[in-house]
Amino acid sequence: MSRWNQLTGGTSGQDYAARFAALARSGKDVHGEARFCAALVPAGARVLDAGCGTGRVMIRLAELGYDCVGMDLDASMLAVAQRQAPGLPWFQVDLAGFEPDLLGIAAGFDLVVAAGNVFPLLAAGTEATVVKRLAAILRPGGLMVAGFGLDEAHLPVPPTITLPEYDDYCAAVGLTIVDRFATWDADPYEGGGYAVSVHRR
Template sequence: MSRWQELTGGTSGSEYAARFEALVRSGKDVHGEASFCAALVPTGARVLDAGCGTGRVMIRLAELGYDCVGIDLDASMLDVARAQAPQLAWFRTDLADFDPGRLGIAADFDLVVAAGNVFPLLAPGTEATVVERLAAVLAPGGLLVAGFGLDSAHLPVPPTITLPEYDTYCAEAGLTLVDRFATWDAAPYDGGGYAVSVHRTGS
């Protein structure tokens, strides 16, 4: 079982969506992740939202003209995503078992994004496998973008993965670190408790 399932019981979709709706009403920009990704690849590029949740990031990227696919294990989150954007491609699958062929998805994404603490909330011991699965669906020169907390202040669970560990998993999957930031606004990484990492597959 994933740490996310242990934390939420797989029933938090509506509550999660309501939290972001409240942020929007307060005037907060909730599209930092989508804007960050849009700056990395041209409009029309294929994007996989890995751990897409309620679809906030992917729906925005689709609005910006990207060809998007979303995958998540939490049915309650996907219910919200499908209700908000039924025309988009949403699939329920475990990231550790992700097989695009089995889902009828072409495996040539220009960018894979894993936002929202996806990696710290995976099932224990599956982190390297998930990186490998995601790297395998990238087109040559494709990017894996992941943002996650590194300390208790930035996580709903105790810290589970370090940046050196994540970089090792990426290297083993054939990915090279391109850049690292402290926020989705691309602030320079300063060794703090949250990091957004950009890795690239070989050409």
């Protein structure tokens, strides 16, 4: 079972969406991840939102002209995404076991994004497998972007994956580090409890 399901029971979609809606109403920018992605690949590029949750990032990217696919294991989160954007492709998938061919999804994505602490919230021991499966659907030269917390202050669970471990998983499947930032606003990473990593296939 994923750490996310252990934490939430797979029923938190509506509450999660409400929290971000409240932030948006308060004037807070809730589109940092989408803006970050849009600076990496041009409009029209194919983007896989891995661990898409309620679709906040993917819906924004679709509005900006990207060709998006969303995947998540949590049915309650996907239900929110499907209500908000019924015309977009959403798949309930375990990232550690998904088979693109069986879903009718062609490989060759320009960008895979895993925002929202996807890697620390995977089922224990599946991190390397998920990196491998996500890397496999990138086109040559495609990018994988993952942002996640590294300490208890930035995570809802105890830390489970370090940056050296993540980089090792990426290197093992032919991904090369391009850059690393401290935030989705592209502040430089100088250590600290959160990192956004960009790797290229």
